[in-house]
Amino acid sequence: xxxxxxxxxxxxxxxxxxxITSSLCSNCHTMHNSFQGSSMTNGTSSAQPLLxxxxxxxxxxxxxxxxxxYIGDIPVPQVLHTDPSGDLxxxxxxxxxxxxxxxxxxxxxxxxxxxxLGEAFRxxxxxxxxxxxxxxxxxxxxRKYLSCAGYMGCHGDKRYYDAPQGTAAxxxxxxxxxxxxxxxxGTANPPGYYYRFLQGxxxxxxxxxxxxxxxxxxxxxxxxxxxxxYGSFCENCHTSSGGVLARYGTISNFCAxxxxxxxxxxxxxxxxxxxxxxxxxxxxxxxxxxNYTVYDPSVPVGRxxxxxxxxxxxxxxxxxxxxxxxxxxxxxxxxxxxxxxxSNVEAGRGSVSGCKVCHRNK
Amino acid sequence: MKSYVRFLxxxxxxxxxxxxxxxxxxxVTYSAITGVCSTCHTMHNSFQGQPMAKYxxxxxxxxxxxxxxxxxCIGCHSGPVGDKSTYGAxxxxxxxxxxxxxxxxxxxxxxxxxxxxxxxxxxxxNVAGLANQDTLLGFTPPGWDPNATAxxxxxxxxxxxxxxxxxxxxxxxxxxxxxxNYGLKGHHSNLSGALTxxxxxNASSVGASYRFLLGIWGxxxxxxxxxxxxxxxxxxxxxxxxxxxxxxxxxxxxxxECHGVFHSQTGGSSPWFRHPTDIxxxxxxxxxxYNNGSGYSLASPVARPxxxxxxxxxxxxxxxxxxxxxxxxxxxxxxxxxxxxxxxxxxxxSNATQAGCKVCHTSK
Numbered sequence: 001x002x003x004x005x006x007x008x009x010x011x012x013x014x015x016x017x018x019x020i021t022s023s024l025c026s027n028c029h030t031m032h033n034s035f036q037g038s039s040m041t042n043g044t045s046s047a048q049p050l051l052x053x054x055x056x057x058x059x060x061x062x063x064x065x066x067x068x069x070y071i072g073d074i075p076v077p078q079v080l081h082t083d084p085s086g087d088l089x090x091x092x093x094x095x096x097x098x099x100x101x102x103x104x105x106x107x108x109x110x111x112x113x114x115x116x117l118g119e120a121f122r123x124x125x126x127x128x129x130x131x132x133x134x135x136x137x138x139x140x141x142x143r144k145y146l147s148c149a150g151y152m153g154c155h156g157d158k159r160y161y162d163a164p165q166g167t168a169a170x171x172x173x174x175x176x177x178x179x180x181x182x183x184x185x186g187t188a189n190p191p192g193y194y195y196r197f198l199q200g201x202x203x204x205x206x207x208x209x210x211x212x213x214x215x216x217x218x219x220x221x222x223x224x225x226x227x228x229x230y231g232s233f234c235e236n237c238h239t240s241s242g243g244v245l246a247r248y249g250t251i252s253n254f255c256a257x258x259x260x261x262x263x264x265x266x267x268x269x270x271x272x273x274x275x276x277x278x279x280x281x282x283x284x285x286x287x288x289x290x291n292y293t294v295y296d297p298s299v300p301v302g303r304x305x306x307x308x309x310x311x312x313x314x315x316x317x318x319x320x321x322x323x324x325x326x327x328x329x330x331x332x333x334x335x336x337x338x339x340x341x342x343s344n345v346e347a348g349r350g351s352v353s354g355c356k357v358c359h360r361n362k
Numbered sequence: 363m364k365s366y367v368r369f370l371x372x373x374x375x376x377x378x379x380x381x382x383x384x385x386x387x388x389x390v391t392y393s394a395i396t397g398v399c400s401t402c403h404t405m406h407n408s409f410q411g412q413p414m415a416k417y418x419x420x421x422x423x424x425x426x427x428x429x430x431x432x433x434x435c436i437g438c439h440s441g442p443v444g445d446k447s448t449y450g451a452x453x454x455x456x457x458x459x460x461x462x463x464x465x466x467x468x469x470x471x472x473x474x475x476x477x478x479x480x481x482x483x484x485x486x487x488n489v490a491g492l493a494n495q496d497t498l499l500g501f502t503p504p505g506w507d508p509n510a511t512a513x514x515x516x517x518x519x520x521x522x523x524x525x526x527x528x529x530x531x532x533x534x535x536x537x538x539x540x541x542x543n544y545g546l547k548g549h550h551s552n553l554s555g556a557l558t559x560x561x562x563x564n565a566s567s568v569g570a571s572y573r574f575l576l577g578i579w580g581x582x583x584x585x586x587x588x589x590x591x592x593x594x595x596x597x598x599x600x601x602x603x604x605x606x607x608x609x610x611x612x613x614x615x616x617x618x619e620c621h622g623v624f625h626s627q628t629g630g631s632s633p634w635f636r637h638p639t640d641i642x643x644x645x646x647x648x649x650x651x652y653n654n655g656s657g658y659s660l661a662s663p664v665a666r667p668x669x670x671x672x673x674x675x676x677x678x679x680x681x682x683x684x685x686x687x688x689x690x691x692x693x694x695x696x697x698x699x700x701x702x703x704x705x706x707x708x709x710x711x712s713n714a715t716q717a718g719c720k721v722c723h724t725s726k
Contacts, residue, residue, distance in 0.1 A: 109410070124409035125410035126410060129411075131406075131410070131411045132406060132408055215653070249596065259406075261406075262406045265383030269427070269428075272429075272547075273429040273547065274428075274430060275403040275425075275426040275430070276406045276407055276426055276430065277430060293375075342400050343398060344398065345398065345399045345400075346393050346396060346397060346398050346399070347395055347397055347398075347399055347550060349396050361550070
C-alpha cells in the first residue's frame with residue numbers, strides 16, 4: 001500500500017525543476033542562425049552568443065510604443081520605448097536616443113550611454129573613466145565599452161577578470177531567475193539569483209518591473225554600514241580574481257563599483273557635515289527627515305533587510321538613502337539621470353517633491 | 363428653524379470649512395532662505411566628470427566642500443560691486459575698492475576689502491583666506507581673556523589661539539563652535555526680523571541668532587543696510603551693566619568672547635580705564651544731545667535694551683529699557699568685518715572733528 005502511494009506521488013510530481021522562464025525555446029533561441037537560408041537574428045546578421053535570436057536591446061529595447069512588449073507569449077520589460085504612459089522602474093534609454101524628449105539640451109546627460117545604443121550616442125564628456133571612479137581603469141576608455149552586461153557593464157557575472165561582455169555575461173540568468181524576494185546566501189551564485197541579474201545585489205523584484213505608487217514598487221536593499229563606513233578597501237568592489245563584485249549586496253554598493261568616490265568615507269565623510277551626499281546611510285528620524293513616512297516612488301528608499309513584499313511605509317531612523325533615491329539606473333528625463341529637475345528644486349518655497357521629500361523643511 | 367440652521371452650521375458647514383482651510387495650509391515649514399538648491403550645492407562634486415567645487419576666488423577645486431557646498435564663505439559672500447554676489451549672498455568682501463563704508467558702498471558689517479590689501483592689518487579682522495595672519499598680533503586677538511565670558515562657545519581650548527581667525531566655528535565669529543564645520547549650518551534654519559530667542563548653548567540656535575552669531579539677539583535689516591536710513595537699519599541688542607556678562611545675548615558679549623579685557627577691565631564707572639560698552643548712554647549732559655537730536659546715527663549707532671518688531675529712528679538717551687533706548691556697544695565705534703580706517707573704526711579717529719566720537723560726546 002505505502003509503496004503504491006509513493007509511486008503515485010512520484011508520478012504526479014514533475015520529473016525536473018523547470019526554469020522560471022517558461023515558453024517555447026524558439027521564441028528566444030536559434031540553433032544555427034538559419035531559417036531557409038536566412039539569418040534568424042534580430043537587428044544583426046551575425047549569430048549571437050548562447051544561440052540567442054536577439055541582442056540585449058533586441059529583446060529589451062525594441063523602441064516600440066509599449067513598455068512591456070511580447071516575444072511570443074513572453075512579456076519582456078522594455079528599457080527603450082516610447083510608451084506615453086510612463087517608464088519602468090529603471091527608466092528609459094529613449095531619453096538618450098531622443099525617441100522620448102527629456103528636459104535639457106544634452107541627451108547624453110540623461111542616462112548611461114551603453115554601447116548597445118550605438119556609436120551616435122556614445123558619451124563624449126569625461127575622460128576614460130566614469131565620474132567618481134576611485135582609480136584609473138588602466139587606460140581603458142570605458143566610454144567605448146560600457147555595456148548592458150559583463151565586465152564593463154552592470155548586469156550579469158563580472159566576478160572574473162576578462163568576464164564576457166553583453167548577453168554572454170548573463171548566461172543562464174533567464175532560466176534560473178528568481179523573483180519576488182531576492183536574498184540568496186553569499187555572492188557566488190549565478191547572476192539569475194540576484195536582484196535584476198546584478199551580481200551580488202539583493203532586493204525585492206516587483207513582478208511587472210514598475211514603481212507605480214506607494215504600495216506597488218521594487219524594494220531596494222541598503223545598509224547602514226556599507227559602503228560609506230568601509231573605507232577604501234579593494235574588496236569593497238573587487239574579487240580576488242580581479243573581477244568586480246558588490247560584496248555587501250546593497251544597490252548603492254553596486255553603483256559604487258564604478259562611482260566609488262561618491263560613496264567611500266574618505267571622499268564622502270562619515271557624518272554631517274557631509275562632503276558628498278551619502279548613501280547607505282539611515283534617514284534620520286529627527287527634524288525634517290522624520291516627516292517622510294509614506295513611500296514616494298519618485299524618491300524610493302532602501303531597506304536594511306530584504307522585504308517579502310513592497311511596503312508603503314517609510315521608517316525614518318531605519319530606512320536608508322540609496323543612489324536610486326535620486327537617480328534612475330538606466331536613464332531618465334532629467335540631466336544627471338535624476339528623477340526630478342534638480343535645477344528647479346527650490347529651498348523655501350514650492351511643493352514637497354524631489355530633494356524636499358527628505359529635506360522637507362529646506 | 364433657526365436652531366436647525368445653527369445645528370447644520372456647527373455639525374456640517376464649519377467642519378468642512380476648517381478641513382478646507384487645513385488642506386490649503388502647507389504641511390511643512392520652510393526656511394527663510396529661498397532659491398534653487400543647485401545654486402549653492404553639489405551632491406557629488408561632479409559635473410560630467412569635472413569637479414563642481416570652487417575655491418573662494420572662483421577657480422575649480424578638486425576636493426569637495428563641507429555640507430555639499432559649491433564654494434566656501436568667502437566664495438559666496440564676495441563680489442566686485444553691489445550688495446549681493448552671483449550666489450545671491452550679501453557681499454562682505456568686495457574685490458574692488460568700494461570707496462568707503464556705509465549705505466550704497468558696503469553692508470552694515472563693513473568690508474574685508476581693506477584688510478585684504480597689503481599693509482591692511484589694522485583695517486579689519488584678519489580672517490583666514492582673506493588676509494594673512496596679523497603681523498603684529500599673531501593669532502591671539504588683542505584683549506583676549508577667556509575668563510571674561512564664562513560659558514563662551516568660542517576658543518574654549520586651554521591651549522588658546524593656535525590658528526588664524528576664521529569666519530565661523532571655534533576660532534571664528536559666526537555659527538556653532540563645537541566642531542568647526544558646524545558654523546556653516548544655519549542658512550536653512552535662518553530666521554529674520556526681530557531675533558530674541560536664541561541660546562548660546564544650542565547649535566540649533568544658529569539660524570535663530572542675529573546674523574548667525576550664536577545666542578546673539580537683534581533685529582536684522584532685510585537688505586543688510588545697503589539702503590539704510592536713520593529709520594531703516596539693523597538693531598543691536600545691549601543691556602545696561604553687563605561687565606560680568608551674565609547676559610550672553612548682547613552684541614558686545616559676542617565681541618567680548620575674544621576681546622574680554624576690553625570689557626571686564628573697564629573700571630566699572632567714571633573715571634573709566636577703558637571705554638565701556640553695554641552701558642546706557644546717559645540722558646544727561648552732552649549725551650542727551652546724541653547726534654544733535656537727529657535720532658539714530660548710522661555712523662555711531664546705539665544698541666537697544668529691547669528689540670522691537672522694526673527698526674526705529676528714535677534714540678532716547680537715558681532709556682535703559684525700551685526699544686527706543688540707547689546702549690553703548692562695540693559697534694557704536696567699530697565695524698564688525700573691516701573698514702577703511704585703522705582699528706576697524708567707523709571714522710578716522712585721528713581726525714574726529716566731524717561725526718564719530720562726537721555723536722555721543724557732543725560737547726567735546
